[in-house]
Every structure is written in C-alpha cells, then in structure tokens.
Amino acid sequence: MSIVLKAVGYNLKKYRKLRNLSQGELSRLLNIHRSYISGLENGTRNPSISTLDKIAQVLRVDLTKIVACFPTQKYNWAEIYKERDAYLFPFYLYARPWGCRIKEIMGYNLNPIVLIFSDKGVEFYADKEKYVELGKVIFEKFLSESFYKNFCRKVEYYFRQVEKKSSELEKINQAKLTSGQLLKEIENLTSLIEELNKWGQLVSIMEYGPNNILTEGLIEILKKANKKYKLERNIVEDSSILSSPLSPTFLGRQKKELLEITEKIKLNPELEDVFAKKEAGAIREKLAKDKRYKEIFRQIEKHRERYSWVNYGYKGPAWNLENFIEEIKTLLEKYSLLELKKEIKNRQDYFELLTEKQKDLEKQYRLDQYWRKRFKIVREQTFWKELRKEIAFYAFFVIESLHQEIARRLFISTDDLHYLLPAEYKKLEKDKKEMVAISRARKKLCVYFLDKDKDTVLIEEKARELYNGISIEKQLEAADEIKGSCACPGMGRGAVKIIMGETHLAKMKERDVLVSFSTNPQMVPAMKKASAIVTDVGGVTSHAAIVSRELNIPCVVGAKIATQILKDGDEVEVDATKGIVRIIKRVG
Numbered sequence: 001m002s003i004v005l006k007a008v009g010y011n012l013k014k015y016r017k018l019r020n021l022s023q024g025e026l027s028r029l030l031n032i033h034r035s036y037i038s039g040l041e042n043g044t045r046n047p048s049i050s051t052l053d054k055i056a057q058v059l060r061v062d063l064t065k066i067v068a069c070f071p072t073q074k075y076n077w078a079e080i081y082k083e084r085d086a087y088l089f090p091f092y093l094y095a096r097p098w099g100c101r102i103k104e105i106m107g108y109n110l111n112p113i114v115l116i117f118s119d120k121g122v123e124f125y126a127d128k129e130k131y132v133e134l135g136k137v138i139f140e141k142f143l144s145e146s147f148y149k150n151f152c153r154k155v156e157y158y159f160r161q162v163e164k165k166s167s168e169l170e171k172i173n174q175a176k177l178t179s180g181q182l183l184k185e186i187e188n189l190t191s192l193i194e195e196l197n198k199w200g201q202l203v204s205i206m207e208y209g210p211n212n213i214l215t216e217g218l219i220e221i222l223k224k225a226n227k228k229y230k231l232e233r234n235i236v237e238d239s240s241i242l243s244s245p246l247s248p249t250f251l252g253r254q255k256k257e258l259l260e261i262t263e264k265i266k267l268n269p270e271l272e273d274v275f276a277k278k279e280a281g282a283i284r285e286k287l288a289k290d291k292r293y294k295e296i297f298r299q300i301e302k303h304r305e306r307y308s309w310v311n312y313g314y315k316g317p318a319w320n321l322e323n324f325i326e327e328i329k330t331l332l333e334k335y336s337l338l339e340l341k342k343e344i345k346n347r348q349d350y351f352e353l354l355t356e357k358q359k360d361l362e363k364q365y366r367l368d369q370y371w372r373k374r375f376k377i378v379r380e381q382t383f384w385k386e387l388r389k390e391i392a393f394y395a396f397f398v399i400e401s402l403h404q405e406i407a408r409r410l411f412i413s414t415d416d417l418h419y420l421l422p423a424e425y426k427k428l429e430k431d432k433k434e435m436v437a438i439s440r441a442r443k444k445l446c447v448y449f450l451d452k453d454k455d456t457v458l459i460e461e462k463a464r465e466l467y468n469g470i471s472i473e474k475q476l477e478a479a480d481e482i483k484g485s486c487a488c489p490g491m492g493r494g495a496v497k498i499i500m501g502e503t504h505l506a507k508m509k510e511r512d513v514l515v516s517f518s519t520n521p522q523m524v525p526a527m528k529k530a531s532a533i534v535t536d537v538g539g540v541t542s543h544a545a546i547v548s549r550e551l552n553i554p555c556v557v558g559a560k561i562a563t564q565i566l567k568d569g570d571e572v573e574v575d576a577t578k579g580i581v582r583i584i585k586r587v588g
Contacts (some may be wrong), residue, residue: 008052009043011066015059016041029058075112077470078128080209081537082517084121084501086314087418088457090396091115091122092448093190097198098126098205099450105198106141110134110205115448116467117419121501125470128210135211138202142377151199155384158196162391165189166398174405183425186402190422193395200388203381207539212558214378215485215539218243221374225365236486237577238361242375243540244549245383246351246358250390251524252550254307256347258324261299262331263340271296275329280322283329300324309397310390313502313522315418318397327525382541389543393521412436419443421457482559482566482581484534487545489577490554492532493584496570498563499526513572515562519544527551532574534562534581556581 016026023041027034032051039045040055049063056063083091092115099113110130116123141147169185177185206213222235222242248256265271271293274286287297301321308318335343362372400414406425407414410432417425419442420435428435438459447458447466458466494513499505501522508514508526515534519527520543527533527544530553535544538557548555554576562581566572569587574580 008047008066009041012037012055012059013041015061015066019059021059026055026058030054075127076129077114077125078131078210079123080126080131081124082121082500083124083314083520084503085522086117086122086501088115088117088442088446088448089418089421090190090193090392090399091117091314092421092455093193093197093392094201095124095448095450096455097194097201100453100455101194101198102202103453105202106134106137109450109453111453112449112451114450114466114470116445116463116470117442117448118445118467126209131205132210135206135213138206139213139217141202142206148377151202152380152384154199155196155388158192158199159384159388159391162189162192162196162395165192166391166395169402170398174402177405179406179409179429182402182406183422186399186422186425189395189399193392196388196392200384203385203541207541209537212485212539214243214541215239215558218375218378218540219485221367221371222365225367229364229366231364233364234489234577236579237489238365240486240488240540240545240549241354241357242361243378243382244354244358245379245386245546246355247383248351248550249383249386249546250307250310251386251521251547252347254303254310255550256344257303257307258327259331259340259344259347261296261303262328262335263337263344264296264299265328266332266335266337266340272332275325275332280325280329283325284321300328309394311521311524312393312397313520314393314396315502316397316400378540382546385541386543386546390521415443416440419446479561479565480583482534482562482583484556484559484562484579484581485539486576486579487533487538487540487542487555487557488548488553490532490552492530492554492574492576493572494531496566496568496572497526498566498568499523500563507568513574515566516544517563518542519547527553532556532576534559534566534572534574536560536563 016023021029023034023037027037036045040047052066053063056066059066095113095115098110100109103109110126112127114125116125142151166189169189174182205211207215219235219239222239225231226233226235265275274293275283278286287293287300304319304321304324308320310319312318331340358375362375367375403414403417406428407417410428412428412432416436416439419439420428424435441459442457445459445463445467447463449456449458449466492513494511495509496515497504497508497512499508499514499516505523505526508529510529511531512529513532513534514523514526514530516523517536518538519533519535524547527547528551533544533548533553533555535542535557536559538544542557544555544557554574556574556576556579559581566583567587570583571585573582573584575582
C-alpha cells in the first residue's frame, strides 16, 4: 500500500466527516458502492483521477486537497496552543523537550510536533491520539510516590539553576565578554531552560489542549461524593478551591507589593495629586528631582528592578518605570484608602483562609488519604507550573540583553537572532549574510518540525507544503451558550474582546470580557481590567485559572470554541460558577 493511497484515503475520510457524511451517504450521492468508498479510505483501492474529481465536487473541496500527500496527513492533529506574539526563539524551547527529550523520563518522545510561525503568530500542533495517551501515562506515573518525589526534586533543582544563571548574567558586564563567551552563556542558559521544561511540562501534557485529565478526574470524584453523601454543593466551584495553590506566584507578590506602595502614596495627599495631574514621564521626573519624594521613588525603582520581567512573555518588552507608574495611577483611581487597606489585608489573609476552606471541603466530601494526596499534587503542580513559566520569562528577558550585545557587534537586528536557533549562532560571524537571509525568510513563514526525535526548520515551499497539509477545518454550529470549567467562581458581564497576545491589549477596556485561546503573563494588564475571563483551553492548573484566582475575577477555562464563536463587541454574561458563557447580544 503506497503512501499516496494512504494520504488519499486519509483526505477522503477527513473531508467526508467535515461535511457530516457517512460512508453510506457519500456512496449514495456518488452512486458508488459503499465498499468501494471504504476501500478508498483504507488505501486499498487505486482510483482514477476522474473518480476522485467527482468525489471532490460532492465534498465541495479542491481536487488537489484530496490527492495531496504531505508527511503531516497520516496524523490526526490537535491544536495544542496559539500565541499572537512569539518568535521561533525562544518558543521552540517549549516544544523541543516534548519531541526530543522526555524519552529520558517516559521511555519515548511525543512525535511528531509542528510549530508554525507566520504573521498570525505561532500555532502548536501534535498528534491527538499520542498526546492524549501520553497524558494518561504521565498521570499514572504521578500516582507513584517515588516518581513524584523525584519529579518535584528535578523541577525545583532546575528552577533554581535557571534563576541563578539568569541572575548572574543580568548582573555581569556583558560588553566585556568575548563573542564566544556570549554564545556559550546563551547555550548554557537555554540548555537549563530545556531541562526545566523537560520535567516541568509533563504537567502541561496532562492539562492542556485536548487533555484535561487532572480537572476531569478531580471533578468526577467530587460528583460521586456529592451524590453519595447528599451534599448538594457546587462541585465545579469546590474543585477550583481544592486545586488552588497555597503560595503566591511572582505575579501575586508583585501585585501585593505595588498595592503597598500605592497605599503609601494615598496617605500623602500632595503626592497623590502629582500622580493624578501628571503623565507617567512627568511623574518620573518629578519624583527623581524632588527630595521630598526620594524614598517613594527609590521604592518604585526597586520594584521595577525586581519585577520588570514579570509581564515579559515570549518576546517582551520588559516593563519600564513609566509602566509601573501608570499601574499605580490606575490603582489610585480604582481604590479609596479604605479599599486599598482592605485589598492588602485580603491578600495577606487569602492563603490562610484558603487553607481552612480546603480542609473544610476535604471533611465535607470525606476524601480519604488517596484523594487528599491527589488534590495536594494538583495544588503543588499548579504553583510550580506558573513559577516555571515565570522564571523562563525572566531567562528570556536576560537572553534578550545578550542578543542586543551580539546584534550590536555584528551590526544586525535582534530580530535576525529571533529566527535562528542557538546552535546556528556560531555561523553568524563567518556567514552573516547567508544566516541573516535565512532568518528573514523564516520570519515570513517557517515550520519547526519534530519527528523521529529530531528537529528541523522548514521555509519557503517545504514550509507552505507542510502548513497546507496540517490545516484543520472546523465546522461550528450556532450556539447561544458556551460551556467550560470553572477556574474562579462568580458572575461577569460585558463586551467581548478577543485577546491573543500583547498586540491586542490596547483594545481591552474596563469591565470587558477577555476571551482568548489561552492566557500568558503578557496579558495580565488586560486581565486586570476584565469583568470575566474565558479561554478555549486549560484546566485548573492553567495560567488563566491561577491569575483569575489571584485577581478574584470570574473565569471559565476549557471552553473549546469561545474564540471561534465569539467576536469583538458581542455582549456576554459569564456564569463562571457553572462554567457557562451566555451570548446576550451579537455585533452586527
């Protein structure tokens, strides 16, 4: 059986299903026996082009899509992730460990994986069956106490190593390093990030894209207990509470510290007036020059030094002093002094109260040691998952400063480095013209393809060919409700804003409903404005779930089709407690 016949069969089956046709219905429409259609789809029939052309017409698809044979077409692709703002470097560091490194832990890698970089950002695909199966295998591994303890040790060790190395590189005089030393430092740090992701991202495979193993498993056990003991509780809300981590992330700490700085400004009416009447740049100059404000300026500057990278994301930029001053201005407008004090107190008491709530729910649901342990694992991994992501963004922020130094020496743009892999940097000094040309071709369209435990970057025709072969067509039915899972309970209502990355943040207004494929730290400024948050993917361990709890904003995750059904301006009501998004009014 040839690869071509297999590909033809795969395409026939794919487009038949997209048109909601059974084999029997297709055979009747074509006046061809059903067994013949079955043979075509199994790759055991060798049809003529005229026959395929008739089938293509019935399926309302171009003939070339039926006969096309790409390496991607033997797989049932699942869309794992979308991101509007991402470069090849460093984003490949999230895919490469899955396709080339987790074999060292799991015995096999997740192959194939495809990252498509275009003017749409990045699209991340993996074979659905393999992805789902690997998630189940990882879940079973996590139930082994010895494996789980080793896993936690490894994640914490590499987290500390990435943090330490990034801190060292941020503090050194990079201009004094030789070009060889600069490249070596980037290789060393990216190697540590890859090692951290190799271990840390096992949780993501269980709880991302088509997988929600942790969320679904925990909700199911609560359902059974709720019924057995006649509790009549809100299971989705309780699962959110039981899976919430008991320590703040970097973002949580940053938010609390900025509230405390804002309170000090609020206590000084004259200083508050400066913030109310001046723009951020003028405020910065005033604080720097006026001796009366020397101490508060020092605190804001120290805050910037500590947290400028928190919202860095995959491509930056880092926040400057004016960004933090703008944030303080917003907080001053939003809260009275009494409300500020209350908000700070709530944050101080939050984890203590959460601990008590979790203990109370464990008693009410009569969870035994086995299930208490499962929820404890989820809490710990939710915390480490976010911390791992944040420390990676710190590392990307530091690497960008190394990129700037390399670009300065070679008289090139840092953008030219973003579409090369670190292993290719060594070629820049010898073949700068060729490597810059390759990078710029990749910027237009490139595919990072992992298969058979190896990675390669495709451009031009090969990239377009693979891209066309992996395109997923989706048929959606009109719906007035979208369902997902509760990440943070509550109600929210407002105009939809589809936010897919940093470039979309400006359209987000106060009390809008933020809708995204998934969220990341760059979106936090928009998330703070939201009356509710809705994401297509993710479960109780997702970024959206963690941040919404820290901000106390109603949030629905795992809504699957929200970004496809909803449009900017649609008015929706989000009942996050029940995991339901209701469409009140559509634009147009």
